[in-house]
Each structure stands twice: as C-alpha cells, then as structure tokens.
Amino acid sequence: MDLPLQDPPVPGSVHRFSVRFPAHRPQVIDYLDEDTIHLHVSLRPAEGVIVLNDFVGGAWSHQVELPLPKLALGQALPLEVHFGAETLEVRAGSGAAAFAGRRGSASEARLLRTSDGVSLLGEALRTPGTAIPAAIPSTGARFAGAIDRCSETLVRGWVADLDRPDSPVQVEIRVDGQLQGRTLAHRRRNDLTLMRPEFGATGFLFLFPRPLAPTGRDVQVAVHVAGQPVELAHSPWLVFRAVPGDLQPLSAPLRASRHAPTQGDGGESP
Numbered sequence: 001m002d003l004p005l006q007d008p009p010v011p012g013s014v015h016r017f018s019v020r021f022p023a024h025r026p027q028v029i030d031y032l033d034e035d036t037i038h039l040h041v042s043l044r045p046a047e048g049v050i051v052l053n054d055f056v057g058g059a060w061s062h063q064v065e066l067p068l069p070k071l072a073l074g075q076a077l078p079l080e081v082h083f084g085a086e087t088l089e090v091r092a093g094s095g096a097a098a099f100a101g102r103r104g105s106a107s108e109a110r111l112l113r114t115s116d117g118v119s120l121l122g123e124a125l126r127t128p129g130t131a132i133p134a135a136i137p138s139t140g141a142r143f144a145g146a147i148d149r150c151s152e153t154l155v156r157g158w159v160a161d162l163d164r165p166d167s168p169v170q171v172e173i174r175v176d177g178q179l180q181g182r183t184l185a186h187r188r189r190n191d192l193t194l195m196r197p198e199f200g201a202t203g204f205l206f207l208f209p210r211p212l213a214p215t216g217r218d219v220q221v222a223v224h225v226a227g228q229p230v231e232l233a234h235s236p237w238l239v240f241r242a243v244p245g246d247l248q249p250l251s252a253p254l255r256a257s258r259h260a261p262t263q264g265d266g267g268e269s270p
Contacts, residue, residue, distance in 0.1 A: 003112040003120065005031075008205060009083040010107050011188055019077040020117040021045050027117045029081075031109035038104030041081070041090060043068060050079075050092055054104030061103055069093030083107075107187040110154060110207060143169065143225055145185070145202070146233035150221050152212040152240075157223060158192055159185045159232055160202040170226040173206050176219060180208060182226055217242045 009015060009031075019027050021043070029041040037055035044051065050066040069092055071077055082089040087100040112120065145159025159169050168186035172179060185204040193200035212219055220236035 001114050001116070001118075003114070004207065005110050005112055008107050008109050008187070009081075010186065011084050011201070013083050015081045015083075016121040017079045017081075017114075018119045018121055019043055019079050020074075021071070021077075022117050025115075025117070027115045028113075029079075029115075029118055030113040031104075031106045032111040032113055033109050036104065036108075038106045038109045039081070039088065039099075039102075041079075043077070043079075050090065050097070052090055052097060052099045054102050056103040061101075064097050064099050066090060066092060066097035067095055069095065103190070105188065105190055107203065108156070108189065108205065110205065143228070143230050144199075145169075145225075147221075147223055147235050147237050150237040150239060152208070154205060154207050155221050155223060155237070156203070156205050157185075157232060157234075158189065158199065158203045159223075159225060160199050165198040165202065168202070171204055171206075171232070172224045172226045174222045174224070175208075175212060177222075181206060212239055214240045214243075 017029065021027060024045050026045065027043045029039075029043075030037050031039040035058075037053075040051075040053045040055060042051040042053070045068060048068050048070075050068050051063050052066070053063040054061050069077060077092060080091040082091065083106055087098050088102070088106065089096055089098045114120070142162040143159055144162055145157060147155060147157040149156040155173055157171075159171055161167055161169050168184045170182055170184055172182050174180060183204050183206045185202050187203040187205060188201045189203040190200075192203055212221075218238060219240040220238055222236040223232045224230060224235075225232075
C-alpha cells in the first residue's frame with residue numbers, strides 16, 4: 001500500500017504500526033522519495049529478524065538487525081519508529097535497535113510504502129515538549145535559502161534566518177501568484193549539515209494538494225519567506241513551458257559536411 005506523506009517525519013516524531021504475517025510471509029515498510037529508500041524495514045519471520053537499511057545513490061547501506069519477537073498464531077506485532085536528528089530507533093516488542101550513520105533522511109521521504117500485513121496506526125506523533133515554534137522575523141532580518149527541487153507534485157528547498165538559524169522560518173508557496181500553502185523550514189538534511197552545521201535543520205518539503213498540470217502557458221512556482229518581501233534563490237521555478245500558439249513543423253538540424261576537393265575546385269586528382 002502506498003501512502004503519500006503530506007507531513008514527512010521530523011526529529012522528535014513517532015510512527016506506530018501493527019504488523020501481521022499472513023502465510024508467514026515477510027513484511028516491509030519503506031520510506032521513499034522516487035528511487036531513494038530513506039528507510040527500509042524488513043520483517044522476516046523465517047529468519048527471525050528485523051532488518052533496517054537504506055538505499056541511497058543506487059547502493060544499500062550496512063544493515064542493522066533486530067530480533068523479531070516470537071508471536072502466537074494470528075497475533076499482530078506492535079512496532080514503533082522513533083525519528084531522531086542523527087539516529088532513528090525501531091522498537092518491536094521488548095527489543096529495540098538504533099540505526100545510526102545512515103545516509104537516508106526520512107524527513108525527505110514523500111511516500112510510505114507497506115506490504116499487505118502492515119497497518120499504520122497513526123500519522124507522525126510529535127513527542128510531548130518538542131513543539132517547534134515558527135520564527136517571527138523582524139523587518140531587517142537577513143535570510144539565505146533556495147529551491148533545489150520542484151516538480152508537478154512537490155517543491156523542496158531550504159531557508160535560514162542568518163541571525164537566528166535555530167529558529168525555523170515559514171515559507172509561502174505560490175503557483176502563478178496563487179497561494180498554495182505554507183510550511184516550516186525545519187526538516188533536517190544531511191547535505192545542509194555538511195554545508196554548514198547550523199543550517200542542518202532548515203530544509204522544507206511541500207506537497208501540492210493536487211499535482212500541477214500543463215495549461216498551455218508557463219507554470220511557475222515561487223517561494224517567499226512568509227510576511228517578508230524575500231524570494232528564495234531559483235525562484236520562480238518553471239515547471240511547464242508555454243505551448244506556442246502557431247505550431248510549425250520542426251526542421252532537421254543543420255549538419256556540417258566534409259567536402260572532398262576535386263579537379264574542378266583546385267584539388268589534386270587521386
């Protein structure tokens with residue numbers, strides 16, 4: 001089953017699952033973004049293990065294993081995924097395993113894919129006391145940020161208040177000037193952490209309520225800092241180009257040809 005993640009997990013949140021094993025078959029939980037698996041949880045009753053891994057850049061990471069609790073016939077396994085800034089932890093029964101040093105970042109996932117025996121009991125549940133307030137920037141605040149990916153389904157990027165990088169900034173997403181929604185730039189990203197550690201949790205991901213569609217004209221996505229006349233780098237982002245009103249047949253490209261000299265144009269005869 002595929003479940004779009006309108007609000008991908010962030011540090012301090014928890015996903016709770018109930019897992020059954022019909023016909024003793026393995027069950028899988030994947031947090032995906034196109035061909036990247038930010039978190040892969042494979043429950044294998046025949047081997048008695050739960051395997052944690054990720055698939056980034058076309059390669060699997062070094063896996064972590066957790067014993068799969070023994071269950072009575074037909075019994076469901078409660079499983080929790082606790083998302084942290086640098087590590088995440090999977091808890092099953094009385095056991096737990098931490099997955100550290102991972103390359104994937106679940107906060108970048110936009111799809112939760114599960115096999116038929118897995119049920120999500122609830123959306124991401126923020127741990128009490130970890131609420132993240134939005135920054136209220138002053139008129140003279142200084143910002144840095146950019147869109148780094150945009151398609152008909154989502155826009156992703158980062159933005160930071162240079163004077164208060166620990167305070168998440170709210171951004172507005174507009175399509176051809178029409179407000180689509182707002183979101184906080186508070187998601188942790190490994191690439192931002194490597195660039196500048198203080199910007200490690202300034203990423204944002206916004207999923208459009210409905211995929212954008214061609215209209216025959218330019219379709220542009222713009223991202224601004226909420227309440228400020230500040231537009232991010234690479235904004236506006238052109239998603240679709242206009243279709244010319246007067247369609248003309250395409251001409252073949254000109255190709256350079258080598259012209260062999262002959263007796264008539266001053267060349268030497270063979």
